[in-house]
Structures are given as structure tokens and as C-alpha cells.
Amino acid sequence: MSKITYYYTSVSSNLEIKKHQQKIDMILSSKKIDFDKVDISTDAEAKNKMRELAGDPKALPPQLCNGDTYLGDFSAFDAAVEAEEIEEFLKLK
Template identity: 60%
Template sequence: MPVIVFYTSVSGNIEVKKHQQKIIDILESKKIPHTLVDISQNSDDKDLMRKIAGNPTALPPQICNEDVYCGDYAAFEMAVEAEELELFLKL
């Protein structure tokens, strides 16, 4: 099952950019296959991200495994720290 990272390529918030990049870097370093979905390019993707997250105001980055919600950056970071990334990503 592919891991999907919803992100935005258009953000003035440096923290959002750092969080997105950290997620991508960790997934790549651990060779975890993933797909990036840029919500700034298509409002349907933003709507899908919010539907999967179950939060009508969710902001990127958000992570899911196909249509199963995994969590946001804070949850991702906690999973990495606890060495439970594969469990978090539902792999």
C-alpha cells in the first residue's frame, strides 16, 4: 500500500516547509515508497486530504496509507522518536 504525503508547494510558513521536508527526507532515507500530493495544485486534493483526516480545517502535511489516515507531522515525529514509524504508517 502506498504512503501518501499531502503537502503544499506554496506556503509562506517556514515551519510547514521544514515539517514537510523532514517527512520526505525520513521516508526517502528509510526507502519507504511514498507518493507526494501537492494540495496547492488542485483543490480536490485538499478536500480529499481533509476528508481522510476527518478535519475540515486540516493543514499540510498530512499522511495516509491509501485512504487510511495515519496522522499529521506531530504524530509522525512521535512515531519516529518511538521507533514505531512502520506501525504509524500502517505498513
């Protein structure tokens, strides 16, 4: 099974992005879901890959993938959490 990749930025003046990233971090960690965190602010190649996987040349973090399968952005993640379908959303089942 592939590993969850969580694209984020450590450099953002956007408070909303920071809050969304903190929530994803907190939820994945609390559910003991193993994930790789990739900082797109220090790696242009990672940013390009994130945007390529998302199918959006302007996609902003946070974005989630399972291997090379694009899962969604924060709003998709948040909806899955609300519906208690996080494992399905992350394709862990």
C-alpha cells in the same frame, strides 16, 4: 498493501510547515519507504480529499495516509519517529 500518500503544499509562507515537510521527505526517503507526494496547492480536489481523510475541514499539510486510511499529521509522524515505530505508524507491518 496500499501506498503511503503524503499530502504537502509547494506554496506556503509558513516556515514551520516547510520544515515539517522537509523532515517527512527526508525520513521517508532515507528509510526507502515508497510514497506518493500530492501537492494540495495545485489540486483543490486533493486538498478536499486530504481534509476528508483527516476528518478536519481545516486540516493543513503535511498529512499522511496509507491508501484511504488516515495516519496523522506531522506531530504524530514525529512522535512515531522518536519512538522508532515509523513502520507501525505508517501501517507497513
